[in-house]
Amino acid sequence: MTTIESRPETATKAPPGAKRRRRVHPVIVIALGAVLVVALTYVLPPFRNYQLATVGAYFCVTAGLTVLTGLNGQLSLGHGALMATGAYTLALAQNRWESLPLSFALAVLVTTGVGAVIGLAAARLRGPYLAGLTLAVAIVVPSVTSTFDETFNSDQGLSVFLEPPPEQYPMEQWQAWLCWAAALVVVLLLALLVRGRFGRDLRAVRDDETAAKLAGINIARTQVLAFVVSAACAGVAGALFAYLAQSVSPGAFPLTLSLFLLMAIVIGGLGSLFGALWGALLLVVLPALSQSVGEQTGSQRLEGNLALIVFGVVLVVVMLAAPGGLASIPSRISRLIRRNR
């Protein structure tokens, strides 16, 4: 009685003749997740709630990225830039119209549009060339903000106008609710999407383009769609980050962010939505952990740099111990047990 079957690591790992396990509908999993999150926000102290909110925001983008990279095989190093698009759109819209729902909608819309443009170009490229294109997109963000500094205010960025939350709820709890509401909706939509025909198309294109074409799948269309879906998720995440930080600046969306996102989904388990959750969790927990370690050793210079090392080491260790990522560990263990029985 495992969860969503349509995740690739089960789809690719499971031997063809494996007996089909019963599916739990994604709606049930998401509903359980929602209950858990709401419960947590009442138990956790404020700072942990803020971190929980950040996990939620990261979850949106890692989920989208894992569908693109894991299920469709398109490597994107530019998701940080897509998040920046969402964040800046939210900031600009929010400062002009002061309506959060409208700003969110615009942020997702604009990022989806940008994603469609990049996706159209990306569908013509393969492997390293695709990585190169998306890398360029990630690098161009600071230059765009300083070239059009009248609008984007260069390195200093923009502050975001926000209404305080309703009186009776603490700010951090409110932030956690909002971020996780968005995250769970995004993940639910993704889970429903990849369960069906679209998911099969994605995987078919990833595994063998010629075979997919023979089966009547429109390759370019599938790839562009995958990129658009993934970009929309990044847009949601970017908007959430702008909301959490109450400001946007190019420094918040550096190239390392895009690389970290990729590392996170690989460590979590490529192509798996649960892996994306693990990745999002690591993106918040590892820097915090390494910071406290850095503080305890007393070397302040270490604090900012240690997270990079820790991430690298974790990536190496996980790849050695569980090539399918963290999300594959339970199934590996259960397979081991079954074999020994």
Place this chain on the structure above:
Amino acid sequence: MKRMATAALSVVLLATAGCTNDGGGGSGSGGSANVPGVTDTEIVVGTHMPLTGPAAGGYSKIAPATKAYFDYVNANGGVHGRKITYKIKDDGYNPANTQTVVRELVLQDKVFAVLNGLGTPTHTGVLDFLKTNRVPDLFVASGSRSWNQADKYPGTFGFNPDYTVEGKILGTYIKENLAGKKTCFLGQDDDFGRDSLEGVQKVLGPVAAKESYVTSNPNVGPQMGALKAAGCEVVVLATVPGFTALSIGTAAKIAFKPQFVVSNVGADPTTVGKALGAGAPLLEGVVATNYLPLNTDDANPWIQLFKKINAEHNGNAEFDNNIVYGMSVGYLFVQALQAAGKDVTRDKLLEAVTKNGFQGPGLIPLRFSATDHSGYGGAQLTKVEGGKAVFFGTPYTTDDAEGPVTAYQGQAVTPPQNGVPAA
């Protein structure tokens, strides 16, 4: 179900980590008996600093110096019997990180106040958060005018002379000493550069040419080329130390030799000279401002005190103006704590800062009052001679509006015998 279980487990782990660190959690919103960050023996204060990243050069030495001064005070009995604990968090000059570390300081470490948070873009983002949580936000390490909004942010106070004040003083120097020369401007593309330019132009009128740079792009070749092409004879730099070095070095490479006039925050000769390496002699004759004693002035009693503390509590780090700055911030904070009295609360601390009357290493008075939350109200000019900055002329004071730039006649004070301000 197993995956669900592991995911759930991880979240629970996160939760328990939160609870253990927090000791059960309880919001303690500042009643008279329960002041966050204050016990009978300890006061916890926090800051956010660029210890790594593009602005770390020079600035990363400030917070350790402040901490060293607190350690010195602690070794001498503390403030009203309480020892000061200074929590330094690295934000890498990234506003997103600042959000996280300041929340950690306030919500988890329960600091009494945030002291000397560095950076205009970084600190701007946490103003609202600190206000909502009623955390005193003292002596922000930046010259932006945003800190001086007594109505909107009653808990926020600046430290540096704001960049417009400084720009007016630099402009006055150019008007009096370099009259008729073609004056140009290179500034950081944010409030720092804009405010500074505004100050310069208030005195001089429009500059002949102006250029800007961003810290994420370490190349000022095009800018310096444009200034050279415009025939500039005087170039005002509103730059952080790394970019001061870059600008002066780049100008030398293209045989462009204007008189450089540099903002205080980017003018420390030790920091800039180190970045220039073999090109350090290029700094000769550079004009800047300062409002604290200079690190090379060994005859100054403040420098003697700070050097002693630097040797005893700061591992004898290279003594530059960043250390003088950090220790001056520490001294001012201890003054404020002393003035707030034994039964210190957040409100009492703010009251003490508002009352002002602090006399310390600064060459000019602090402007703090009920309506004015900006820091020092002026500065004195310096010139690099023989590799060292030296003061010349008198200190000037002015405001960030249309007020005149006037000479300040007040006398400098000497530090107390034991180096700790009296209650």
